[in-house]
Amino acid sequence: MPLEESLASKLTGTRTTCPYCGVGCGVIANPSDDGQAADIQGDPEHPSNFGKLCSKGSALGETLTLEERLLEPELEGSKTDWNSALDRVAGKFLQTIAEHGPDSVAFYVSGQLLTEDYYVANKLMKGFIGSSNIDTNSRLCMASSVAGHKRAFGTDTVPGCYEDLELADLVVLIGSNFAWCHPVLHQRLLAAKIERGTKIVVVDPRDTATTDAADLHLKIKVGGDVALFNALFAYLANSNAYNDTFVTDHTNGLGSALEVASSFSMDEVVEATGLTIENIETFFEWYEETSRTLSIYSQGVNQSSSGTNKVNAIINCHLITGRIGRPGMGPFSITGQPNAMGGREVGGLANQLAVHMDFEPESLDRVKRFWKAPNLTRGPGLKAVDMFDAVHEGKIKALWIMATNPAVSMPNAAKVRDAIEKCPFVVVSDIVENSDTLTLADVKLPATGWGEKSGTVTNSERRISRQRSFLKPPGNTKHDWEIICEVAQRMGFNGFSFQNPSEIFREYAQMSTFENNQSRDFDIGKFSEVSSSEYDQIKPFQWPKTGNAEQDTSAKRFFANGQFFTIDKRANFVPTPVRSAINLIDTEFDLVLNTGRIRDQWHTMTRTGKTQRLSTHIGEPYVEINPKDALRLNLKDADVAVVSSKWGKAYLRAIVTDRVSQGNVFSPIHWTRRYASRACIDEVTSPAHDPTSGQPELKYTPVNIRKMELEWWAYIGTMKEIEPSQLSGAVYWAISRRGDGWAVELAGDTSTGDLSHYLKSLTSKFPDSEIISFENSVSKEFRYSEFNSNQLQAAVFASFNGPVEADRTWIGQNIGKTLSQEERLRVLAGRPPSGQVSGKIVCSCMGVGSGEILRSIQAGANTVAKVGEQTCAGTNCGSCKPEIAAMIKVQSEVSTKMNLEAAE
Numbered sequence: 001m002p003l004e005e006s007l008a009s010k011l012t013g014t015r016t017t018c019p020y021c022g023v024g025c026g027v028i029a030n031p032s033d034d035g036q037a038a039d040i041q042g043d044p045e046h047p048s049n050f051g052k053l054c055s056k057g058s059a060l061g062e063t064l065t066l067e068e069r070l071l072e073p074e075l076e077g078s079k080t081d082w083n084s085a086l087d088r089v090a091g092k093f094l095q096t097i098a099e100h101g102p103d104s105v106a107f108y109v110s111g112q113l114l115t116e117d118y119y120v121a122n123k124l125m126k127g128f129i130g131s132s133n134i135d136t137n138s139r140l141c142m143a144s145s146v147a148g149h150k151r152a153f154g155t156d157t158v159p160g161c162y163e164d165l166e167l168a169d170l171v172v173l174i175g176s177n178f179a180w181c182h183p184v185l186h187q188r189l190l191a192a193k194i195e196r197g198t199k200i201v202v203v204d205p206r207d208t209a210t211t212d213a214a215d216l217h218l219k220i221k222v223g224g225d226v227a228l229f230n231a232l233f234a235y236l237a238n239s240n241a242y243n244d245t246f247v248t249d250h251t252n253g254l255g256s257a258l259e260v261a262s263s264f265s266m267d268e269v270v271e272a273t274g275l276t277i278e279n280i281e282t283f284f285e286w287y288e289e290t291s292r293t294l295s296i297y298s299q300g301v302n303q304s305s306s307g308t309n310k311v312n313a314i315i316n317c318h319l320i321t322g323r324i325g326r327p328g329m330g331p332f333s334i335t336g337q338p339n340a341m342g343g344r345e346v347g348g349l350a351n352q353l354a355v356h357m358d359f360e361p362e363s364l365d366r367v368k369r370f371w372k373a374p375n376l377t378r379g380p381g382l383k384a385v386d387m388f389d390a391v392h393e394g395k396i397k398a399l400w401i402m403a404t405n406p407a408v409s410m411p412n413a414a415k416v417r418d419a420i421e422k423c424p425f426v427v428v429s430d431i432v433e434n435s436d437t438l439t440l441a442d443v444k445l446p447a448t449g450w451g452e453k454s455g456t457v458t459n460s461e462r463r464i465s466r467q468r469s470f471l472k473p474p475g476n477t478k479h480d481w482e483i484i485c486e487v488a489q490r491m492g493f494n495g496f497s498f499q500n501p502s503e504i505f506r507e508y509a510q511m512s513t514f515e516n517n518q519s520r521d522f523d524i525g526k527f528s529e530v531s532s533s534e535y536d537q538i539k540p541f542q543w544p545k546t547g548n549a550e551q552d553t554s555a556k557r558f559f560a561n562g563q564f565f566t567i568d569k570r571a572n573f574v575p576t577p578v579r580s581a582i583n584l585i586d587t588e589f590d591l592v593l594n595t596g597r598i599r600d601q602w603h604t605m606t607r608t609g610k611t612q613r614l615s616t617h618i619g620e621p622y623v624e625i626n627p628k629d630a631l632r633l634n635l636k637d638a639d640v641a642v643v644s645s646k647w648g649k650a651y652l653r654a655i656v657t658d659r660v661s662q663g664n665v666f667s668p669i670h671w672t673r674r675y676a677s678r679a680c681i682d683e684v685t686s687p688a689h690d691p692t693s694g695q696p697e698l699k700y701t702p703v704n705i706r707k708m709e710l711e712w713w714a715y716i717g718t719m720k721e722i723e724p725s726q727l728s729g730a731v732y733w734a735i736s737r738r739g740d741g742w743a744v745e746l747a748g749d750t751s752t753g754d755l756s757h758y759l760k761s762l763t764s765k766f767p768d769s770e771i772i773s774f775e776n777s778v779s780k781e782f783r784y785s786e787f788n789s790n791q792l793q794a795a796v797f798a799s800f801n802g803p804v805e806a807d808r809t810w811i812g813q814n815i816g817k818t819l820s821q822e823e824r825l826r827v828l829a830g831r832p833p834s835g836q837v838s839g840k841i842v843c844s845c846m847g848v849g850s851g852e853i854l855r856s857i858q859a860g861a862n863t864v865a866k867v868g869e870q871t872c873a874g875t876n877c878g879s880c881k882p883e884i885a886a887m888i889k890v891q892s893e894v895s896t897k898m899n900l901e902a903a904e
């Protein structure tokens, strides 16, 4: 297609925003005729992504099928109509409040709601029910950043913008796996690095795709950040970077903060961080000499019992150098969810009141008048961990969960499940029919999902973008805001008769500017009178947008003028004492469990788990463990490991690798009971949390690990749909979509009985399918393949002697294919012809495995671009480029070593 034509075709369709991460990429969607798929392109005009998308964004079209969708309301397990469901919810909430008071009910909501949904939920709970028991999964995500911002700036303000990535000379990524979690921004950073030579420092306890691209990787001990940044702060105080004018004119509290920060000797810093003196010095020197320094941070900072102190320790370094609010510099908290920022703006956390106002008497008075609230709450409510504890203790008796899956994502998840199960009345609004949380609900409410709903979201740089619908609501689904408003009206409250999201947004904008007069940072008064059609046309914009051009000159960045939102307009240095994790390792639980994300899955996999494209990169839950620890524990690569803590356990595939340090293990967060036998890592994690922000310590849980003793191991590729309940014959299993069917890893003990019989019960779809098989009594293995008219139905590999070996990627690609006699035998052998080994999928967009990439590197492709030319890997979204680059690096190190050895 000629360039102009292809650009033009990209520009037609519905302009909307990606529903996954906080980058907030613009998307152009064109639905298929049946409305169960869509063509998805990056929006070239959206200022967050300029047309780029990552692997998850690119695969959005494949997540729109109605498979596994919740399409009808359900009451106590039976389908019902909306009237009955909504009456029951309103009635039960009213009854509970009448009998036990407003604090006996709670909402647990989500950074994946739209701003309009969030606004009405918050208004209902705080203004009309009269409690502040509304908290959100953003507590697990952004609470420490919010608290840190408020302590330093007086408000929850993100000072910078994405353009700073292109304008910085030094980017420090702290506790952020940018390459996998914010891939489009990472691509922007790497492009800038090529353009202007930006230096990248990554502070992370493990090797990641992000550290692979760093000039300096500070492989810090989990929790060592406060010690590191305190030392940097003290160093800067005596350096050329000290900005006396800024400190004198615009800040308070340097002395006491510096005193605390200086309390550690360099030896103590080395001990607390596990870093070398040389690396620490290099970092400090780079920081000192680079005025355009940007500090990007995420969950390695926030999810800690010292999370708020970590945030302030980082901000202190920017305040002492005056590096804030100007191009290419500043502290930059990168948000996780698509609308975690919107939720913070609305005030949907239990310790906020509404729209950047808290519980001071004047705010309470103002909000009461604005909402005409009959029963305004008076003070903060329960934060997530405390809220579920209160549910467990029976203090909260009616709970409404929206757009989040706490039975999987809350720490100490088994207790959370127990609490939800015990709670007398639980309502869950979701888009899928069966999440681990939904199975515990009394009332299930079917919400519209991405593509069907309409509203606004705010990304990490304070940019508000429209999510627009391009599909009809399927079945009997309703929009979240509609459901909330209908319940509010049935409870007898005025103020919820909105007809569409634009009316909610208008009220929200009015509230943001109500008696504001520049006293609050969040002001979008320009939209106070926005009409429905103008709302539909809103282009992505950054707040503030007061309607007064002069006031909005700071829209891109805050604080360049040194005016903060504290009483005397000065920023605060905050003393940040070093504290250890709350639950420390001991002789029984001697390893530190760190948790996080993988590139192609989103949280609890309710959407990304539906696409085979996103399930091929990593299809099984795992735990990474250092070779020295593995040796001590007699654990080998590919063994099944039992990871246990005081709170619970998980069964995970062991990956033995020095990408994690000795004493540390890492596991991803995504697997649920839908996709694995027992891999929910939050059944293991500790509920300890930061005393200021309430954010749980999800990156540090003391655990121990042992090898699971097993009798048999198997791998199945099959076209037949397999239900989790059928897999109870295995002690360990993990299932993922592959090709036209499913891939299942299993392992078990003697309780399974006849293994061959059991496996056939899982795979055999057609009674007369043709089976070819192979058995080796010496190696104690057997395999069989099933065909229906030469179409491969299932390929099964089993062993009584350890994990099975088979090229899983290649087998997955053959499931459902019609095969020749020779190919049939190769499938039975589990291997492609030599020289064609697929290896693990690296590029999920183009389906390219590590085998093919390695062969092209070995044949001379020495850049990511050349590998792309030869294999197509990395040529679509580019999310896999860091992994290809890492493979090139390893291969070049290998050949240098071989050359040296040959020369000797």
Ligand SMILES: Nc1nc2c(c(=O)[nH]1)N[C@H]1C(S)=C(S)[C@@H](COP(=O)(O)OP(=O)(O)OC[C@H]3O[C@@H](n4cnc5c(=O)[nH]c(N)nc54)[C@H](O)[C@@H]3O)O[C@H]1N2
Binding pocket: 021, 022, 056, 141, 174, 175, 176, 177, 178, 180, 181, 182, 203, 204, 205, 206, 208, 220, 221, 222, 223, 224, 225, 298, 299, 300, 301, 304, 335, 336, 337, 594, 595, 596, 597, 598, 599, 600, 601, 602, 603, 699
């Ligand atoms: N692919 C994908 N992308 C996502 C998501 C997803 O589910 N999948 N979720 C989105 C959401 S909601 C969020 S919140 C973001 C999260 O984005 P990130 O915060 O980048 O992701 P995580 O993997 O949780 O953790 C980041 C890193 O912190 C490191 N870390 C652990 N402990 C410490 C420590 O004590 N100090 C330091 N310096 N580092 C530490 C971990 O090793 C890990 O590499 O991702 C968003 N993007």
Ligand SMILES: Nc1nc2c(c(=O)[nH]1)N[C@H]1C(S)=C(S)[C@@H](COP(=O)(O)OP(=O)(O)OC[C@H]3O[C@@H](n4cnc5c(=O)[nH]c(N)nc54)[C@H](O)[C@@H]3O)O[C@H]1N2
Binding pocket: 110, 112, 113, 137, 138, 140, 141, 142, 299, 303, 336, 337, 402, 403, 404, 405, 406, 408, 409, 410, 411, 429, 430, 431, 432, 435, 447, 448, 449, 450, 453, 480, 595, 596, 597, 602, 603, 604, 605, 606, 607, 669, 681, 682, 685, 698, 699
């Ligand atoms: N150990 C550990 N645990 C963690 C983390 C970690 O790093 N380590 N990270 C934490 C963080 S940062 C986060 S953000 C959380 C995320 O954890 P969750 O929020 O629990 O995870 P999701 O899978 O995103 O849940 C979203 C739910 O909303 C549903 N949904 C999707 N769209 C809609 C909609 O439009 N309306 C409604 N009503 N429902 C919808 C989905 O089907 C899904 O069930 O996990 C936290 N838990």
Ligand code: SF4
Binding pocket: 018, 019, 020, 021, 022, 023, 024, 025, 049, 052, 053, 054, 055, 056, 057, 058, 182, 183, 184, 185
């Ligand atoms: S980086 Fe990926 S997941 Fe995040 S908003 Fe953009 S396309 Fe969506």
Ligand SMILES: [Mo]
Binding pocket: 140, 141, 142, 336, 337
């Ligand atoms: Mo998050």
